Amino acid sequence: MNQIDGHFDEMTGLLYLEGQLDSAHAGIVSVHLGTCAACRELLRALETEAVWLREALTTDEESIPVRVLAPPERNAAHWGWMAAFGLLVGGAYTLWSGFVEPWYANLQQGGFTQGYLLTMLFFSSASWKGWDAMRSLMEFMAVATLGMVAIWLLRKQWQRFTAIAFVMGGLACGLAIPQPVAAADVEHGNPAYTLPAGQEVKTDLIVAADRTRIDGDVDGDLIVFSNSLTVNGHVKGDILVIGAEVRVNGPVDGNIRAFGQALSLESTVAKNVMAWTGASEFGANSSVGGTLTTFSGNTELDGKIAGDVLALVGDLTISGSLGHDVTIRGGRLSIGPHAEIVGQTKYRGDHQPEVSAGAQLGSPIQVTFEKRGPDYSRGSYYWHQILFWGAGFLLGLVIMFVAPGFFFDVSQACKRIGPAIGFGALFLFATPIAAIIVCFTIVGLSVGLPALALYAIAVYATKIFVGAWLGEKLLGASVGFGPAVGRLALGLAILRALRMLPYVGLLVGLLTVMMGLGAIVLSLHRRLTPTAAPAAA
Amino acid sequence: MDRQTTTGTMSDADLAQLLSQVRAGDTDAWGEMYRQFAPAIFRFCRRLLPAREDAEDATTEIFMKVRQKLGTYDSSRPFTAWLYKVASNHCWDTLRRRRIRQDLETGDVDTLPLEHPDPSQLERLQAEHSSKEVRSGLAQLPDRARTALVLRYYADMSYEEIADTLGVRRAFVGVLLLRARHQLRDALAPTAAAAGIQKASAGGGS
Numbered sequence: 180m181n182q183i184d185g186h187f188d189e190m191t192g193l194l195y196l197e198g199q200l201d202s203a204h205a206g207i208v209s210v211h212l213g214t215c216a217a218c219r220e221l222l223r224a225l226e227t228e229a230v231w232l233r234e235a236l237t238t239d240e241e242s243i244p245v246r247v248l249a250p251p252e253r254n255a256a257h258w259g260w261m262a263a264f265g266l267l268v269g270g271a272y273t274l275w276s277g278f279v280e281p282w283y284a285n286l287q288q289g290g291f292t293q294g295y296l297l298t299m300l301f302f303s304s305a306s307w308k309g310w311d312a313m314r315s316l317m318e319f320m321a322v323a324t325l326g327m328v329a330i331w332l333l334r335k336q337w338q339r340f341t342a343i344a345f346v347m348g349g350l351a352c353g354l355a356i357p358q359p360v361a362a363a364d365v366e367h368g369n370p371a372y373t374l375p376a377g378q379e380v381k382t383d384l385i386v387a388a389d390r391t392r393i394d395g396d397v398d399g400d401l402i403v404f405s406n407s408l409t410v411n412g413h414v415k416g417d418i419l420v421i422g423a424e425v426r427v428n429g430p431v432d433g434n435i436r437a438f439g440q441a442l443s444l445e446s447t448v449a450k451n452v453m454a455w456t457g458a459s460e461f462g463a464n465s466s467v468g469g470t471l472t473t474f475s476g477n478t479e480l481d482g483k484i485a486g487d488v489l490a491l492v493g494d495l496t497i498s499g500s501l502g503h504d505v506t507i508r509g510g511r512l513s514i515g516p517h518a519e520i521v522g523q524t525k526y527r528g529d530h531q532p533e534v535s536a537g538a539q540l541g542s543p544i545q546v547t548f549e550k551r552g553p554d555y556s557r558g559s560y561y562w563h564q565i566l567f568w569g570a571g572f573l574l575g576l577v578i579m580f581v582a583p584g585f586f587f588d589v590s591q592a593c594k595r596i597g598p599a600i601g602f603g604a605l606f607l608f609a610t611p612i613a614a615i616i617v618c619f620t621i622v623g624l625s626v627g628l629p630a631l632a633l634y635a636i637a638v639y640a641t642k643i644f645v646g647a648w649l650g651e652k653l654l655g656a657s658v659g660f661g662p663a664v665g666r667l668a669l670g671l672a673i674l675r676a677l678r679m680l681p682y683v684g685l686l687v688g689l690l691t692v693m694m695g696l697g698a699i700v701l702s703l704h705r706r707l708t709p710t711a712a713p714a715a716a
Numbered sequence: 717m718d719r720q721t722t723t724g725t726m727s728d729a730d731l732a733q734l735l736s737q738v739r740a741g742d743t744d745a746w747g748e749m750y751r752q753f754a755p756a757i758f759r760f761c762r763r764l765l766p767a768r769e770d771a772e773d774a775t776t777e778i779f780m781k782v783r784q785k786l787g788t789y790d791s792s793r794p795f796t797a798w799l800y801k802v803a804s805n806h807c808w809d810t811l812r813r814r815r816i817r818q819d820l821e822t823g824d825v826d827t828l829p830l831e832h833p834d835p836s837q838l839e840r841l842q843a844e845h846s847s848k849e850v851r852s853g854l855a856q857l858p859d860r861a862r863t864a865l866v867l868r869y870y871a872d873m874s875y876e877e878i879a880d881t882l883g884v885r886r887a888f889v890g891v892l893l894l895r896a897r898h899q900l901r902d903a904l905a906p907t908a909a910a911a912g913i914q915k916a917s918a919g920g921g922s
Contacts, residue, residue, distance in 0.1 A: 189833060190891070193894050194890050197893075199875055221833070221835055224835035224839060227838070228838055228897065232865065232869045233870070234847060235851060235854075236763060236865075237870060238847040241759075241762065243759075246776075247755070247772055247775050247776070248751070250746060587814050588814065591810075705767075
C-alpha cells in the first residue's frame with residue numbers, strides 16, 4: 180500500500196472503495212480515513228466518479244435496431260448469400276436464355292459452323308437482330324446495378340432522406356444527360372451499309388451493320404461492328420473492327436485492330452496490325468509497316484511485315500518477308516521456301532517446326548518444346564511454386580502492416596463461409612461484366628477500367644485472406660504479429676500445395692477466389708457503413 | 717446497478733423456468749428470452765465495439781452462441797453473469813483480433829501517477845459533461861481501457877471475471893481500471909488534465 184506525504188495513493192483508495200483490499204489493509208485505510216479529511220475527500224470523489232460512470236453507461240438515448248429486436252433463428256439462412264445465390268442462378272439463366280440460345284439460333288441462320296466459342300459468342304452476335312434491345316437492357320441493368328450498389332452502401336443511412344434523394348437524383352441526372360455528341364459519322368446499316376467509291380467521309384466513321392462495304396475513303400478512323408467488313412477504299416486513320424469476316428483491300432495509314440472470325444489483308448498498312456481472330460491471312464500483296472501481333476487459330480503470312488511479329492497461334496505458315504524478329508508460341512510452325520526472316524526466330528510449342536530448304540533465315544530458329552501441364556519431375560516447378568508462395572506472403576505482410584484492421588476484418592469475414600462464397604461467386608462474375616458494361620454507358624472508362632484493375636488486384640489478394648483464415652483454423656487465434664505471420668505463412672503454403680494437385684487444384688483455386696472475394700466484399704461493406712462512437716448517437 | 721435491472725425485469729423463478737423451457741427446445745421461450753436480454757446485450761456491445769453495425773452483428777452472434785452453449789450454463793449461478801461473460805468474451809475476441817498490435821499495450825504499473833487528483837476538479841469534470849459526452853470520451857479510449865470500464869461499471873463484473881475476460885492477472889485489474897479513469901478524464905478535459913492531478917499536499921494535511 181503506497182503512501183504519499185502521509186496520504187494513501189489513488190490506487191489504494193480505488194481498491195478500498197471496490198472492496199479489493201484484504202482485511203488488514205482495509206483496516207489500516209479505515210483508521211486513516213477517520214483522521215484524514217483529504218483522503219476522505221478523495222474517496223468521496225472516486226465514489227462519485229464511479230456513480231457518474233455507471234449513469235453514463237446505463238443511460239441510453241439510442242433506440243434498439245429492429246434487426247436486434249427479432250430473435251435469430253437457429254441455422255437461419257443468411258439473406259445475403261441466399262440472395263447472392265439467387266442472383267447467380269438468375270444471372271446464369273438470363274445469360275443462357277438471353278445470349279447463348281439466341282446466339283446458337285443466329286449462328287445456324289448465319290451459316291457459321293466452326294470457330295472459337297468465345298470469338299463467335301462475342302463477335303458473331305454483333306449483327307444479331309435483337310442486339311439493340313439487348314444493349315438497351317444491358318444499359319438498364321448497368322444503371323440498376325450501380326443504383327443497387329449505391330443503395331446497399333448507404334442502406335444504413337435510410338433515415339436520412341437527403342442521402343436517398345442524392346442517390347436517386349444522381350441516377351436520374353445520369354439517365355437524363357444526353358449522350359455526348361461524337362465527332363464522328365455514325366451509320367446504321369439496314370441491314371447493309373456501303374460507302375460508295377468516290378465518296379469521302381471527312382471525319383471518323385462508325386458503322387453498325389450486318390454487312391459493311393467501304394469503297395470510298397475515310398479521313399479519320401473507321402470503327403465497325405459488323406458481320407462482314409470489306410474495305411476497298413483508303414482509310415487515313417485506324418481501323419477498329421469487331422466482326423465475323425474482315426477483308427481489307429485498300430490502304431490504311433494507321434493501325435488495324437481486328438476482333439472476329441477471319442481477317443484477310445491484301446493491302447498496305449502503314450503502322451501496326453493486331454488481330455484476335457479465328458484465322459488471319461496476310462496475302463502476297465500485303466505490307467505492314469509496323470509490328471504484327473496475332474492471336475489467331477491459323478495465320479498465313481505471305482506478305483511483308485517490317486517490324487516484329489508476335490504470334491500466339493494454333494498454326495502459323497510463313498511464306499513472306501519478315502523484316503525483324505519473330506516470336507511464335509503455338510501449335511505448328513511452317514516456313515515456306517520463299518520465306519525470308521531477317522531477325523531472330525523464336526518458337527515455343529510442342530511440334531518440330533517445318534522449315535523449307537529455300538527459306539532464308541537470319542539465324543537458326545530457337546526452338547523450345549513445352550510440355551503441357553505441370554512437370555512434377557522438374558525442380559524448377561517447385562521453385563516456381565515457392566516463388567508464388569513468397570509473392571503472396573510478401574503481399575500479405577504488406578497488407579498486414581499497412582492496413583492491419585482491414586486484413587483481419589477480411590480474414591475474419593472468411594469465417595462466414597456461406598455468405599462469403601455466395602457473394603464471392605456473384606462478384607467474381609458480375610464485377611467484370613458490370614465494369615465492361617459501364618465502359619459503354621454513362622459512367623465511362625474512368626470508372627470501368629479502374630474497377631477492372633481493382634478487381635484483378637482483389638482476385639489476386641483473395642488467397643492471402645483465405646490463407647490467413649486457414650492458418651487460424653489450424654493454429655488457433657493467438658493475438659500478436661508473430662502468430663499472425665505464422666498463420667499466414669502456413670495457410671498460404673497449404674493453399675499452394677492444394678493448388679498443385681491435378682484437377683482438385685483448379686477447384687481449390689476457384690473456391691479460394693470466391694471465398695476471398697466475398698470476404699472482401701463483406702468487410703468493405705462493414706467498413707463503408709457509417710461508424711459512430713459507442714453509444715454516443 | 718446490478719445485472720438483473722440491466723437485463724430485464726423477470727423474477728429469478730420466472731427466469732429459471734424460461735431457461736428450462738429454452739433448454740427443452742421451446743421456440744417461444746427462446747424468443748421471450750431473447751427479447752428480455754437482447755436490448756441490454758446490444759447496449760453492452762454498443763459500448764465496446766466501434767460501430768453500431770458491429771454491435772448488431774455481435775448481438776446476433778452472441779445469442780447464437782448462447783443457444784449453442786446453454787447446456788453448459790450452471791443454473792446455480794446468476795444467468796446474467798454467465799450471459800455477460802459470453803458477451804464480453806465475444807466482444808473482446810472481436811476487438812483484439814482487429815488490433816494486430818494489441819500486445820503492444822503494456823501493463824506497466826509505473827505509468828500511473830502516484831498522486832491524488834484534486835477532488836474539486838473531478839467534481840467539476842463530472843458536472844460539466846453529459847452522459848453522451850462521457851460515452852463519446854469512452855470511445856476514444858484504447859480497447860482494453862474501455863472494455864475494463866464497461867465490464868466493471870456496466871456489466872458489474874467482478875475483478876476475477878474482468879481478469880479472466882481480458883486475460884490479465886487479477887491484481888492488474890485495479891491498475892487497468894484506474895488508468896482507464898485517468899484516460900477518460902484526459903479525453904474529456906485534455907487541457908485541464910494536468911491541473912486535475914495535484915499533489916495530495918495541496919488538498920490539506922492529515
